[in-house]
Amino acid sequence: MVEFLDFECEACGAAYPAVEQLREEYAGQITYVVRYFPIPSHPNAELAAWTAQAAAEQGKFEAMYQMLFENQAEWGHRKQPQRDMFLGYARQIGLDLEQFREDWDSAATKDRVRRDQADGQALGVQGTPTFFLNGEMIAPQSLDDLRTAVESALARP
Numbered sequence: 001m002v003e004f005l006d007f008e009c010e011a012c013g014a015a016y017p018a019v020e021q022l023r024e025e026y027a028g029q030i031t032y033v034v035r036y037f038p039i040p041s042h043p044n045a046e047l048a049a050w051t052a053q054a055a056a057e058q059g060k061f062e063a064m065y066q067m068l069f070e071n072q073a074e075w076g077h078r079k080q081p082q083r084d085m086f087l088g089y090a091r092q093i094g095l096d097l098e099q100f101r102e103d104w105d106s107a108a109t110k111d112r113v114r115r116d117q118a119d120g121q122a123l124g125v126q127g128t129p130t131f132f133l134n135g136e137m138i139a140p141q142s143l144d145d146l147r148t149a150v151e152s153a154l155a156r157p
Contacts, residue, residue, distance in 0.1 A: 001030055001150070002132040004037040004120045007048035007068040008076045009128045016069040018143035019129075026150055034065065036116040037128050044075060044082045049113045051086040054103035055095060063093040 003019065005012045023032050036053070038045030048068055055064035067089045068075075075082040090100045103109055120130065124137065131138050131146070133153050140146040 002033045004035045004130040006128040008042035008045040012129045013072045036113045037120045057103040
């Protein structure tokens with residue numbers, strides 16, 4: 001399962017608990033992959049994607065992914081860049097802050113986010129969250145829809 005997401009997207013934030021429940025229920029049976037798709041109208045979406053990717057460089061993507069969604073109301077839709085808040089999250093999850101800052105601003109991090117966006121656009125992603133299951137775009141409206149799609153995929157030979 002692939003999710004194209006925007007950490008600042010309220011719909012992604014709303015889907016987050018269902019996705020986490022699904023990941024827990026199907027642990028070991030499905031692989032969940034995040035692809036970055038920051039929406040240009042969200043002022044901190046790109047910075048949040050860079051934040052998650054910089055954390056991933058230190059093996060802490062999961063912790064940052066959770067931190068960003070669980071605290072979305074604190075930083076989302078703020079006109080000013082939320083660098084200080086994101087740096088605080090990096091500190092809270094135990095990242096090497098010097099390395100984090102380097103990775104945060106690196107061309108490699110920015111290229112990764114741009115590649116994910118370009119891939120999403122090539123696949124027809126127009127908004128977030130957008131899910132793909134075994135390469136096929138799905139449009140779940142609820143946890144039950146996600147569960148049904150996963151069950152169907154697992155039942156296929």
